Amino acid sequence: MTDGEHLTVFADLPVADFGPGTLADDLPDAAEVAWRIRTELGGPGWAEVFERFLERVDTARVSALVLGYWACPIDGSHPVDLLLQARERFPSLRALFIGDVSYEEDTISWIEHTDLTLLLQELSQLETLEIRGTRGLWFEPLASGLLRRLRIESSGLPGELVDVVAASDLPNLEHLDLWLGAAFSGGDATVSDLAPILSGERFPALRHLGLENSEFQDEIAAAVANAPVVARLESLSLAMGVLTDTGAEALLSGQPPAHLRRLDLHHHFLTDAMVERLRTALPGVETDVDDGRLVMVSPADEWQDNLGAYVMVPE
Structure with missing residues (x-):
């Protein structure tokens, strides 16, 4: 695995893409995949895609989550902050990957992170934590x-x-x-x-x-x-x-x-x-x-x- 590639498997589960064009009637079982939530340059904001994900997927059964390309949030909301706000929707979450961004989307040194301390304290049930990029990254x-x-x-x-x-x-x-x-x-x-x-x-x-x-x-x-x-x-x-x-x-x-x-x-x-x-x-x-x-x-x-x-x- 290098920074030039997207994950295809995470936490021993195949990665299922949930992006701007994902349709509600073509989704796999919520518990059988690792879900990658992403946007794309020129597309809807990550927050909008995430809201659709919360509406269409039984998040209570999601065990592995991948935060993919989020571009530059117009409203200033980082995916980590949005996941923190929705943390109670993910009681089964055991594996988290932050920054599944390919080289074509952004170089690893330019992936913008934030302070993860509160999120990691709240998601104390995590067994796997993986992070790509360290620009702005911090946690206690x-x-x-x-x-x-x-x-x-x-x-x-x-x-x-x-x-x-x-x-x-x-x-x-x-x-x-x-x-x-x-x-x-x-x-x-x-x-x-x-x-x-x-x-x-x-x-x-x-x-x-x-x-x-x-x-x-x-x-x-x-x-x-x-x-x-x-x-x-x-x-x-x-x-x-x-x-x-x-x-x-x-x-x-x-x-x-x-x-x-x-x-x-x-x-x-x-x-x-x-x-x-x-x-x-x-x-x-x-x-x-x-x-x-x-x-x-x-x-x-x-x-x-x-x-x-x-x-x-x-x-």
Whole structure:
């Protein structure tokens, strides 16, 4: 899944589109899909589409909701505010995705968010929370015994938001993904911001950790190599960033990640020799080392040293 695509499946349910042209007589069962509510440029406002959704769908049976493209609300109402006002209409809601906006609709760095604190406090029954984009995004540290999956996709994740995640009380969180992004897109998080997560003390149930799309992927790999949290993980992703042989060497020299079921390193800057070393050293691990981005610059097999290296989703 990248920022250039719309969701087709969310919370293990197929995504059903509810947009400006959706007809009332052609709707699936309310409980059998994840509903994406969206508008389009030049179409009715998101608020109007949402009102139609409330009228035509049995929202009491909706378990998964996707907030799609909302353009620029003319009345100033953000979809988050509108959902907060209608929260009592969604007693079965367990999964929420905010910002299912494709690259053609808006770049990830320009998706306008707001303060989610009140909404997340009211929707305390959520088990899955996923967010695309971080422009204007804020929420206070979370406290939930139900949340199991948290994912933030960003071209530039502010360090203060990493601190908020790290300060959250989520004893049953099993899956955490953070796209750290590029400095020119606002990504100013550091390895030290990740320390509470890597220590293993914050999220005792964590089984998957993704620290991805980072310009300092080598530093992250070095920190992860001896991080206590890794021992309990089943899968680890350091994908989409500027991972070079230096970071891969750190991984192989630290605590052996051979217990993992899956290691995702796609979109990397590794040499062919290092890719082969990883595969040889981790024969029982499903290791994704596809989409190598390193370019040979001389017949002597000399490789560029991060020249022009870039994260997969930079803006």
